Amino acid sequence: xxxxxxxxxxxxxxxxxxxxxxxxxxxxxxxxxxxxxxxxxxxxxxxxxxxxxxxxxxxxxxxxxxxxxxxxxxxxxxxxxxxxxxxxxxxxxxxxxxxxxxxxxxxxxxxxxxxxxxxxxxxxxxxxxxxxxxxxxxxxxxxxxxxxxxxxxxxxxxxxxxxxxxxxxxxxxxxxxxxxxxxxxxxxxxxxxxxxxxxxxxxxxxxxxxxxxxxxxxx
Amino acid sequence: xxxxxxxxxxxxxxxxxxxxxxxxxxxxxxxxxxxxxxxxxxxxxxxxxxxxxxxxxxxxxxxxxxxxxxxxxxxxxxxxxxxxxxxxxxxxxxxxxxxxxxxxxxxxxxxxxxxxxxxxxxxxxxxxxxxxxxxxxxxxxxxxxxxxxxxxxxxxxxxxxxxxxxxxxxxxxxxxxxxxxxxxxxxxxxxxxxxxxxxxxxxxxxxxxxxxxxxxxxxxxxxxxxxxxxxxxxxxxxxxxxxxxxxxxxxxxxxxxxxxxxxxxxxxxxxxxxxxxxxxxxxxxxxxxxxxxxxxxxxxxxxxxxxxxxxxxxxxxxxxxxxxxxxxxxxxxxxxxxxxxxxxxxxxxxxxxxxxxxxxxxxxxxxxxxxxxxxxxxxxxxxxx
Numbered sequence: 001x002x003x004x005x006x007x008x009x010x011x012x013x014x015x016x017x018x019x020x021x022x023x024x025x026x027x028x029x030x031x032x033x034x035x036x037x038x039x040x041x042x043x044x045x046x047x048x049x050x051x052x053x054x055x056x057x058x059x060x061x062x063x064x065x066x067x068x069x070x071x072x073x074x075x076x077x078x079x080x081x082x083x084x085x086x087x088x089x090x091x092x093x094x095x096x097x098x099x100x101x102x103x104x105x106x107x108x109x110x111x112x113x114x115x116x117x118x119x120x121x122x123x124x125x126x127x128x129x130x131x132x133x134x135x136x137x138x139x140x141x142x143x144x145x146x147x148x149x150x151x152x153x154x155x156x157x158x159x160x161x162x163x164x165x166x167x168x169x170x171x172x173x174x175x176x177x178x179x180x181x182x183x184x185x186x187x188x189x190x191x192x193x194x195x196x197x198x199x200x201x202x203x204x205x206x207x208x209x210x211x212x213x214x215x216x217x218x219x
Numbered sequence: 220x221x222x223x224x225x226x227x228x229x230x231x232x233x234x235x236x237x238x239x240x241x242x243x244x245x246x247x248x249x250x251x252x253x254x255x256x257x258x259x260x261x262x263x264x265x266x267x268x269x270x271x272x273x274x275x276x277x278x279x280x281x282x283x284x285x286x287x288x289x290x291x292x293x294x295x296x297x298x299x300x301x302x303x304x305x306x307x308x309x310x311x312x313x314x315x316x317x318x319x320x321x322x323x324x325x326x327x328x329x330x331x332x333x334x335x336x337x338x339x340x341x342x343x344x345x346x347x348x349x350x351x352x353x354x355x356x357x358x359x360x361x362x363x364x365x366x367x368x369x370x371x372x373x374x375x376x377x378x379x380x381x382x383x384x385x386x387x388x389x390x391x392x393x394x395x396x397x398x399x400x401x402x403x404x405x406x407x408x409x410x411x412x413x414x415x416x417x418x419x420x421x422x423x424x425x426x427x428x429x430x431x432x433x434x435x436x437x438x439x440x441x442x443x444x445x446x447x448x449x450x451x452x453x454x455x456x457x458x459x460x461x462x463x464x465x466x467x468x469x470x471x472x473x474x475x476x477x478x479x480x481x482x483x484x485x486x487x488x489x490x491x492x493x494x495x496x497x498x499x500x501x502x503x504x505x506x507x508x509x510x511x512x513x514x515x516x517x518x519x520x521x522x523x524x525x526x527x528x529x530x531x532x533x534x535x536x537x538x539x540x541x542x543x544x545x546x547x548x549x550x551x552x553x554x555x556x557x558x559x560x561x562x563x564x565x566x567x568x569x570x571x572x573x574x575x576x577x578x579x580x581x582x583x584x585x586x587x588x589x590x591x592x593x594x595x596x597x598x599x600x601x602x603x604x
Contacts, residue, residue, distance in 0.1 A: 072295070074294065075283070075293070077287055077293075078284050078286050078287055079287070093293060205280075211286075211296065
């Protein structure tokens with residue numbers, strides 16, 4: 001939460017950037033324990049458009065085409081009573097489908113950065129583990145030592161994520177794809193990462209669903 | 220792109236106030252489709268779902284709710300929605316999945332349970348129009364279709380008693396359809412004597428409120444050849460949007476259908492649709508719409524559809540049978556499932572398995588078409604045996 005709200009300060013599209021610390025999050029109003037007000041992404045309005053083109057057309061249209069290397073999507077059960085709330089199986093299955101298509105075996109090594117669904121703060125960690133970017137139980141400690149900061153080993157949500165940009169519902173995945181494209185094109189402004197070639201965007205359909213999508217892009 | 224075939228189909232009975240939940244309807248159709256081609260859910264790689272406004276079933280994001288009933292548990296699953304055009308866009312959506320090479324098999328499911336919306340599902344349409352220019356006029360669908368029907372009639376000089384023959388034909392055809400809700404032997408006089416809803420639209424000019432589901436199984440060529448001896452190929456697909464501001468276009472002609480059908484004909488290599496298409500299922504939620512769409516599909520020249528009807532060309536025994544199933548007017552109109560019902564009718568007719576409804580002459584090329592959203596979406600699929 002602290003990281004994403006900070007990253008959002010440098011994203012001109014983000015409406016909810018702010019500099020706070022973990023104590024501030026913990027002391028904000030408890031909405032439904034353990035979620036506090038600050039753990040929940042605020043509603044936002046917006047629109048994103050991407051233009052797709054087949055290879056020859058793309059090369060004629062732009063010097064910096066960004067290639068779609070892998071896509072994956074999956075729905076787990078819609079039943080609230082029967083699902084496994086501890087794991088994000090939809091994200092795991094969607095990611096494996098995309099990895100297979102992109103020929104990726106070791107996502108942590110072969111992907112440089114990711115935009116991960118963080119409609120609620122814990123979701124970023126849950127999704128990172130489901131997609132094998134972190135081992136189970138590793139996402140928390142990695143975040144604590146700054147491993148997912150812009151300067152970290154595996155930057156996550158450089159855009160500010162849903163927590164910083166706002167919860168755009170159906171468009172959450174759209175703004176994540178936009179950020180990955182901007183990073184790969186070197187157009188991410190103050191949050192620009194150095195030498196990145198492959199990025200991953202992941203989204204989730206939100207409560208109460210278990211539907212997730214993953215796109216892997218390369219420059 | 221790869222060739223894609225329909226290899227199986229299932230359809231529930233259509234009627235009002237079914238006891239089954241929407242999920243059970245979807246399950247029933249899905250199971251029937253899989254059983255019809257002796258496939259199991261584990262043979263299916265992905266699922267697409269078409270279903271119209273959430274307000275009908277009374278469940279927000281109902282695509283999610285319906286996912287496991289449609290066999291999509293832990294599978295790649297997508298829902299789409301273009302109102303009444305949904306049922307024929309669904310197989311197009313599924314076609315992409317298989318034609319692209321991403322998947323070898325795909326379930327296409329369409330479901331609608333309209334009677335959950337009280338007092339009448341038409342209420343769900345009160346909020347679909349532009350909030351500034353149109354909603355203040357309190358438009359209802361029948362009101363708008365009355366304007367369109369009037370324009371269509373006055374442009375071509377069509378008479379109400381001629382258009383009423385569409386209801387006579389389709390409700391009669393539906394008598395032979397096991398899923399039909401409103402199969403009946405009626406006369407032109409019955410149509411003209413039925414209650415006037417908004418002139419020139421009478422009650423029997425309109426399709427009913429229905430609940431139901433339909434499902435087809437799509438397969439890539441190498442799978443289709445293994446599964447069935449008679450795959451039916453999807454040879455052309457087309458879809459198009461006109462403007463949503465229906466006040467700004469001339470309602471006498473459906474441009475959205477013409478653009479969509481030209482795309483489908485080009486893909487299928489069809490140059491003279493009126494000769495090369497042997498059988499058609501144009502979308503007929505209102506009597507005049509069948510004629511309107513026949514003209515838009517290029518199956519006759521503009522202003523020629525009533526003559527075709529009077530000459531018996533569109534009867535089951537005619538040269539170009541239209542709505543041999545009984546259409547939305549006869550079988551019923553559970554919005555998204557209606558379009559897929561039309562696809563299934565062409566599938567069965569081309570296979571020669573339409574039973575009592577089978578048209579003579581061994582048709583080898585047919586099309587299904589639907590229309591919807593804010594009256595501006597057209598979707599067309601051309602199929603060959």
